Amino acid sequence: MKAYRKNPVGAHYGLADWLLQRLTAVVMAVYTVVMVACLLMHAPQGHAEWKALFSGAFLRLATMVFFAALAYHAWIGMRDILMDYVHATSLRLTSEVVVGLVLITYVVWAAAILWGP
Secondary structure, three states, rough: OOOOOOOOOOOOOOHHHHHHHHHEEEEEEEEHHHHHHHHHHHOOHHHHHHHOOOHHHHHHEEEEEHHHHHHHHHHHHHHHHHHHHHOOOHHHHHHHHHHHHHHHHHHHHHHHHHHHO
8 A cells, every 4th residue: 555645845735725715715705895885885986085985094904904815815826826837946936936026015015005195
C-alpha cells in the first residue's frame, strides 16, 4: 500500500482557507445587498450627495471592510491559481508578489478615497 502524506507544496491549504474564502464572499454579498438597498432608497444625483452618503463612519468602515474582504478573496483565488498552473518557482513567486502589491495598493487607494479630503 502506498503511504499518503500531506503535500506541503501546492494550493492545498485546507479548511482554513476554504472557510476564509466563503467568509469573505458572505461579507461582500451582505455589503452589496445593503448598498443596493441604500441606493434604491436614496439615489445620489451628484458629487455632493455621493460625498454625503459616505460621510458617516459606519458606511466608510463597512466599505473598507468590503474592500479588505475583496482583496483577501482575490488573494486566495489568485494564489491558488498561480500555485496550480505556474510551475516555475521564480515566475510564480514574482507573480504572487505583483498580485499582492496590486491588491495592497487597491486597499490603500480605497482608504485614501474614503478618508481623503
